[in-house]
Amino acid sequence: MSKVIAVISGKGGVGKTTTTANVGLGIARNGRQCVVVDFDIGQRNLDMILGLENRVVYDMVQVMDEEARLDQALIRSKANSNLYFLPASQTKDKSVLESEKIEKLLKDLRKRFEYVILDAPAGIESGFEHTIEFADEAIIVVNPEVSSIRDSDRAIGILDSKSRKGKEGGEVKKHLIINRVDPGMVERGEMLATDDILEILSVDLLGIVPEDKGVIDASNQGHPVVLDDESEAGAAYRRIAKRLCGERIPLVEPQVKKESLVGKLKGLFR
Amino acid sequence: MKCSQYNVKVFEIGIEDPETFLKFLEANRALLGQHLLSIHGEMTEEIYDFLESNSLHYVLNMTLPQAKRGVQRFRMLRSEEEEKALEERSTSAEHSSDTVAKEETPSLPKELAEVRDWLRKKRGKSPEKEAQKKETETSEEALSASDEEFPKAPPLKIVKQALRSGQSVRYDGSLLLTERINSGAQVAALGSVIALGPVEGNISSTGECVIVPPIRRGTLLFHGRTIENDALIHPLNKITFVDDQVVIQPINKKEFH
Ligand SMILES: Nc1ncnc2c1ncn2[C@@H]1O[C@H](COP(=O)(O)OP(=O)(O)O)[C@@H](O)[C@H]1O
Ligand SMILES: [Mg+2]
Numbered sequence: 173m174s175k176v177i178a179v180i181s182g183k184g185g186v187g188k189t190t191t192t193a194n195v196g197l198g199i200a201r202n203g204r205q206c207v208v209v210d211f212d213i214g215q216r217n218l219d220m221i222l223g224l225e226n227r228v229v230y231d232m233v234q235v236m237d238e239e240a241r242l243d244q245a246l247i248r249s250k251a252n253s254n255l256y257f258l259p260a261s262q263t264k265d266k267s268v269l270e271s272e273k274i275e276k277l278l279k280d281l282r283k284r285f286e287y288v289i290l291d292a293p294a295g296i297e298s299g300f301e302h303t304i305e306f307a308d309e310a311i312i313v314v315n316p317e318v319s320s321i322r323d324s325d326r327a328i329g330i331l332d333s334k335s336r337k338g339k340e341g342g343e344v345k346k347h348l349i350i351n352r353v354d355p356g357m358v359e360r361g362e363m364l365a366t367d368d369i370l371e372i373l374s375v376d377l378l379g380i381v382p383e384d385k386g387v388i389d390a391s392n393q394g395h396p397v398v399l400d401d402e403s404e405a406g407a408a409y410r411r412i413a414k415r416l417c418g419e420r421i422p423l424v425e426p427q428v429k430k431e432s433l434v435g436k437l438k439g440l441f442r
Numbered sequence: 443m444k445c446s447q448y449n450v451k452v453f454e455i456g457i458e459d460p461e462t463f464l465k466f467l468e469a470n471r472a473l474l475g476q477h478l479l480s481i482h483g484e485m486t487e488e489i490y491d492f493l494e495s496n497s498l499h500y501v502l503n504m505t506l507p508q509a510k511r512g513v514q515r516f517r518m519l520r521s522e523e524e525e526k527a528l529e530e531r532s533t534s535a536e537h538s539s540d541t542v543a544k545e546e547t548p549s550l551p552k553e554l555a556e557v558r559d560w561l562r563k564k565r566g567k568s569p570e571k572e573a574q575k576k577e578t579e580t581s582e583e584a585l586s587a588s589d590e591e592f593p594k595a596p597p598l599k600i601v602k603q604a605l606r607s608g609q610s611v612r613y614d615g616s617l618l619l620t621e622r623i624n625s626g627a628q629v630a631a632l633g634s635v636i637a638l639g640p641v642e643g644n645i646s647s648t649g650e651c652v653i654v655p656p657i658r659r660g661t662l663l664f665h666g667r668t669i670e671n672d673a674l675i676h677p678l679n680k681i682t683f684v685d686d687q688v689v690i691q692p693i694n695k696k697e698f699h
Contacts, residue, residue, distance in 0.1 A: 322626055328606055329609045330608075332606075
């Protein structure tokens, strides 16, 4: 049974593309056939984060318009052979998306892959509704800030009312990822706590990803953090991928790093 | 012969203990001044003096004709609990935290004006048309005044899902919302609003009452008046008009059973 999972958020820049790349790669590392699709037409940076920008020849819109075959457009990841990538169009704008064509494309992808992960544009943009229309599940990415939560709440409302499943009286299964959590700030009460976020959004928690400078470097190098065994954010993405593959992995709240005695003393004399 | 017909509001009370009765009269003098008191029981001199010196209208031990809905409705309003609440309020009348109303002319909130217009459209009446109609119908209306005063209210609408940012519920009757109302969500009712989940969005009502938990971030408009969030200090607050004042009282669990 294959599933289509849309990665969504209220506003841009919260980490949807980062999540798509890392979770997709994580799932592939668990031995599942997975494809990540860049639905953020006009923005397209999933190719860069995956280190595949030089391999793009055909794109999703050309496949939908039957100017190219699906297997011509799909790009296999260098990092894991179970992962494929379908690029967004660089030249066309969002208005080219049509429901029937998207449905057909997703149907074809479902035949080949267990996991079809869609990197959505932000919830306020026009392509958003097309991305969520045929989704079975959604990963909602938020930052622990009031504005991010509120915008995501709105996006979830659209998800519930505009998705095919929602319209047919069902519900798109929703998972929440809280990204860029700074444990120190949570401890000092400067960030929204996990419980508060969950209460407001009433969505199940899939994972918490800490703020990690390594994420940005890894993205720039086309080598997502999920591949880095030392990285805490990478470990968080690995746990998330396992949960999506059906494993029961306990949730881990990011902890404030305990400073060594020497470190503390150094701090005192600074 | 000159003849006219009009409705009076009757407040029915019994004298059980003259002292508590007098206290009640004193506490609710202003409100009772707008009613015809139908008093049952034994009159004392003090009570008589009080009624006369305050120019209250009253009848003693009289059986009034039961104007079906009118009287019943009124009795419902002034049930035992309500009376107790009234008493409570008057004893704490000095505590301004219990009586909170921003000094602004109560006008129909925008959302509600919209609901009303939308309703009129639905019923095929434009606001102007209706005004015209009123003029031509006044004589007829005077006769059916009692009916007109208690129009059939639409049934209570129950909303069982959380309201998310950007979602809104507008209704011409009363609303019961069992789940959260998130920041950026809108609730507008011509009737009462009862919200049981956390409220962070905006509510406005022109109904008999609003019942809400404490509100941290949302805005509550009751008949166009902003109710200060700081005034909602009870686990569940009931906001009503008593004697043209906004009154906020705790809801006791009893009222739900
Ligand atoms: N956990 C994290 N720690 C640090 N930086 C992050 C994290 N997640 C995302 N970022 C950075 O935030 C920026 C926006 O992320 P991106 O995935 O492009 O967001 P979106 O796709 O939602 O617009 C990028 O520069 C990315 O590297
Ligand atoms: Mg993106």
